[in-house]
Amino acid sequence: MAQRVDDVLTGGLMVTPDDETDLAFPRGTTCSKAVYVDGAGDVAAVMADGTQLLFDNLAAGVFHRLSVVRIFSTGTTATGIKVLY
Structure with a gap:
């Protein structure tokens, strides 16, 4: 079975949870995969x-297949968070 291009993770970001600021994805990327x-x-x-x-x-x-744009510091207890796109 051929893999779909949109299923491929091409990059990622280390996350510092922040209540006010969206994640800084590169141009052309609007959310995580x-x-x-x-x-x-x-x-x-x-x-x-x-x-x-x-x-x-x-x-x-x-x-975890989640399309997120921000991860809050308030309420987040997980550590070593990364988002992939």
Whole structure:
């Protein structure tokens, strides 16, 4: 089976959670395709459509298919957060 181009992760960012600032994606990228955490915990995020959600106890070492534009410091307990696009 051929892999779809939109399923490929081409880059990523280390995340410092911030209540006020959206993630700084490169030009042409508007949101993540996945979130990865080194240390399990909660992640409070703004989704690509503007919805604010709290994801309880995200497992470490897993690519979570989430399209986010911001990760809040308030409510986020997971560590080593990365977003991939």
